Amino acid sequence: MSVIFVLILVSMVVAGGFLSLFIWAVKSGQFDDTMTPSMRVLFDDKKKKKEKAEQQANLEENPS
Amino acid sequence: MIQVEQKVLCHHCGEECRDEHINYDKKDFCCVGCKSIYELFQEDDLKELYQSRNKSNPHLRGKYDFLRNDEIKGQLLNFQSTDHSIIHLDLPDIHCSSCVYVLENLNEFHDGVIQTKVNFMKRAAEVHFDPRHISLEELAILLSSIGYPPEFNAADGTKKGKSIGNRISLKIGVAAFCFGNIMLLSFPEYLGIKDQMSHDFDRFFSYLNLFLVLPAFFFSGKEYFISAYKGLKRGFVNIDVPIALGMAILFIRSTYEIISATGSGYMDSLAGLIFFLLIGKWFQNKTYENLSFDRDYKSYFPLAVLKRDGDQEVPVPIQQLQEGDEIIIRNQEIIPADAVLLSDSANIDYSFVTGEQRAVKMDKGEHIYAGGRQAGERIYLKVLKATSQSYLTSLWNSDTFLNKKDSVSMIDRISKYFTIAIFTIAIVSSVFWYFIDPSQIWLVATSVLIVACPCALALSAPFTHGNTMRILGRNRFYLKSAEVAEKLTNVNTIVFDKTGTITTAGDHRVTYSGSPMKSVEKSILKGMTANSTHPLSKRIYDSLEDVELMHVDEFEEIVGKGIRAVFGKKVYKLGSSSWALHDNKVNEDSVFFSENDQLIGSFQVTNYYRPGLTKMVGDLSLLKYDLELLSGDNHQEEKVLKNILPQLRSMLFKQKPDDKLNYVKSLQRQHHKVLMLGDGLNDAGALSQSDVGIAVAEDVSAFSPACDAIIEGASVTKLSEFLQYVTEAKKIVIASFVISFLYNVVGLSFAVVGWLTPVFAAVLMPLSSITVVAFTTIAGNLLARKLKL
Numbered sequence: 001m002s003v004i005f006v007l008i009l010v011s012m013v014v015a016g017g018f019l020s021l022f023i024w025a026v027k028s029g030q031f032d033d034t035m036t037p038s039m040r041v042l043f044d045d046k047k048k049k050k051e052k053a054e055q056q057a058n059l060e061e062n063p064s
Numbered sequence: 065m066i067q068v069e070q071k072v073l074c075h076h077c078g079e080e081c082r083d084e085h086i087n088y089d090k091k092d093f094c095c096v097g098c099k100s101i102y103e104l105f106q107e108d109d110l111k112e113l114y115q116s117r118n119k120s121n122p123h124l125r126g127k128y129d130f131l132r133n134d135e136i137k138g139q140l141l142n143f144q145s146t147d148h149s150i151i152h153l154d155l156p157d158i159h160c161s162s163c164v165y166v167l168e169n170l171n172e173f174h175d176g177v178i179q180t181k182v183n184f185m186k187r188a189a190e191v192h193f194d195p196r197h198i199s200l201e202e203l204a205i206l207l208s209s210i211g212y213p214p215e216f217n218a219a220d221g222t223k224k225g226k227s228i229g230n231r232i233s234l235k236i237g238v239a240a241f242c243f244g245n246i247m248l249l250s251f252p253e254y255l256g257i258k259d260q261m262s263h264d265f266d267r268f269f270s271y272l273n274l275f276l277v278l279p280a281f282f283f284s285g286k287e288y289f290i291s292a293y294k295g296l297k298r299g300f301v302n303i304d305v306p307i308a309l310g311m312a313i314l315f316i317r318s319t320y321e322i323i324s325a326t327g328s329g330y331m332d333s334l335a336g337l338i339f340f341l342l343i344g345k346w347f348q349n350k351t352y353e354n355l356s357f358d359r360d361y362k363s364y365f366p367l368a369v370l371k372r373d374g375d376q377e378v379p380v381p382i383q384q385l386q387e388g389d390e391i392i393i394r395n396q397e398i399i400p401a402d403a404v405l406l407s408d409s410a411n412i413d414y415s416f417v418t419g420e421q422r423a424v425k426m427d428k429g430e431h432i433y434a435g436g437r438q439a440g441e442r443i444y445l446k447v448l449k450a451t452s453q454s455y456l457t458s459l460w461n462s463d464t465f466l467n468k469k470d471s472v473s474m475i476d477r478i479s480k481y482f483t484i485a486i487f488t489i490a491i492v493s494s495v496f497w498y499f500i501d502p503s504q505i506w507l508v509a510t511s512v513l514i515v516a517c518p519c520a521l522a523l524s525a526p527f528t529h530g531n532t533m534r535i536l537g538r539n540r541f542y543l544k545s546a547e548v549a550e551k552l553t554n555v556n557t558i559v560f561d562k563t564g565t566i567t568t569a570g571d572h573r574v575t576y577s578g579s580p581m582k583s584v585e586k587s588i589l590k591g592m593t594a595n596s597t598h599p600l601s602k603r604i605y606d607s608l609e610d611v612e613l614m615h616v617d618e619f620e621e622i623v624g625k626g627i628r629a630v631f632g633k634k635v636y637k638l639g640s641s642s643w644a645l646h647d648n649k650v651n652e653d654s655v656f657f658s659e660n661d662q663l664i665g666s667f668q669v670t671n672y673y674r675p676g677l678t679k680m681v682g683d684l685s686l687l688k689y690d691l692e693l694l695s696g697d698n699h700q701e702e703k704v705l706k707n708i709l710p711q712l713r714s715m716l717f718k719q720k721p722d723d724k725l726n727y728v729k730s731l732q733r734q735h736h737k738v739l740m741l742g743d744g745l746n747d748a749g750a751l752s753q754s755d756v757g758i759a760v761a762e763d764v765s766a767f768s769p770a771c772d773a774i775i776e777g778a779s780v781t782k783l784s785e786f787l788q789y790v791t792e793a794k795k796i797v798i799a800s801f802v803i804s805f806l807y808n809v810v811g812l813s814f815a816v817v818g819w820l821t822p823v824f825a826a827v828l829m830p831l832s833s834i835t836v837v838a839f840t841t842i843a844g845n846l847l848a849r850k851l852k853l
Contacts, residue, residue: 012245036181
């Protein structure tokens, strides 16, 4: 039965980990603006494509 | 003339094009952002776009001169170093997701910009830039040139605290964590398997509970103690007093039981109590982040103004303006202080102050009040009073704005009697138990204080009012706080402003009388009005929607008179009768159109009353509200108004801002509870003085004066439903009070006889809270459905 002591303590540590993640998320401002990121997510693709294109261009220029 | 409403969808984002409708490349766009994106897709090179745009905007030069002033810059920047600066900018033209895209790619427009982060709801952006490559002034010009002129006003640099929402969600998170874990650890006890467990487990769980409750009690719950302490210090028993008392007793008794190993304590009840209370608070604290309820005059005035200093023109912050300073006001700039005109003439539009769009011609030496906007060439003025003492701002500085109405809510009024009652019960039962079994006194007295903790009572008002705010918000009526919902129920007099409140600010009815116009005359008229900036000609232009535009020669606009244009060999004039017809009749309300000084016809521009107004006023008078009208306008429309709104008790015209304020004051002296609806800066004093001031806005995120609530123009006619709703919602609050009292009676009767066990408390306390919350929410929603809100 005494294994329960260990298990409960372990579960507390895990739960505490989640709590601290939550606190970190609030403090780092992730809940400040919930609207804009939903729009921003749609735009990222184009940028990456551009970077890729640039990388490719660089590769072509300096094949070494 | 009938106005046909036509829905135009944006070519790019598919949203409806509303106020600013852009036609580009034969396609419709709802905002500059969408148009920019469209162009981007055509060109696919952001730099080219910027370069081509920047050239086409020479008029922006000089507009942001004041951003060179180091003092102003220091006020505005959030962070400053040699190679990195951060600024928060208000960009009111942010409209849709395309805007976010354009702005967040600002670094592609200019190398000096490091990063932009847009907050869509607040219509603001945080811009990181390198001051070595782009100055603040250049940044502002860049933003304006791509269609997002940043807004700077005198209130900048004195605001921006951390939002309250986050702190409360942090507290809720901690409380929920503690509550959940304590519940889990208390499960053996709930199920009654405690006896089979070893004593070690029992102790272990109890101490763990004690440990877990500490953050909930000291972090999440502390504000109740602070609030209770503050209330008592002011000699006032608010609802937080019995709550804090109950929480403290719960904590002390449970800790005592755990440490002395006499019981397992009520830690689950305590954590649950804090959790539910915070949820209630959060529900009530619904904020409309994109709305601003506390604007004072500073938000209306520019940040800086050009001052003539010898031969130089230097921008100075308006706070530093002194009597005798000579200032320069350019086209479309707002005059920041009461002043005397030094130039020969000026054309001042006070629409900003009075809501009435009619430019007034001023001559040299005339006194000009702060808040007017110059339309036309630059003018020179001599400052008479500092900004803070000008006529309009002095309205703000009157007592009305300093001591904000401090009303006691219904719940706080009850809590005094409630607290007294609990203490009486606790003392009486203690005395009673003293004779039966003195060892039980401590137990019974604490049980009474614990179970009487008015959690459900404290939740009923926040949840009902929070729900009210949500439902009204859905109908585009935004309350500043939950207290406003309660204040609305006490109102018995409603004062309306005219322009912009019961009329729509933008829409006007243009009627034409005279001989029927030929189509060529219509086209000439359209050509004449197209180039004019006068509000009346703009409206005439708008009314000529389907007419083809004709180019006219020798176009000339004479301030205070009208427009003159030549077409072929004929001279056309549009304007006042004395000018267009050379007669001496004075008729302010009509605009005359003449050909070679012969009358063709005249236009009457009248206000456009909101549809549904008559019905609303009828409903309100049936509900026994006193209705009054205050207007800054002249008597012109009195007859029309009497006709469509016969229930108005009185109508007053030509009311200046302080007349309105004093009128509301006099009503209040006669013990009226006043609800005032108004739109412009001219109503600001009255709005603030009245018990509930509602600002009417066509676009709720646009400027609105300080107020208790903001309503969207089209929803004004639903006011009677709104008032009915809040009145009924008050009954819901009372009903839920009764429910929570019943729970208290049950709980107290158990406590008094000494049967209060931890399990019983752990069930009863959340149950009462949940019942109350469910009741208020369901009743509120049913009521909304009944009123079709």
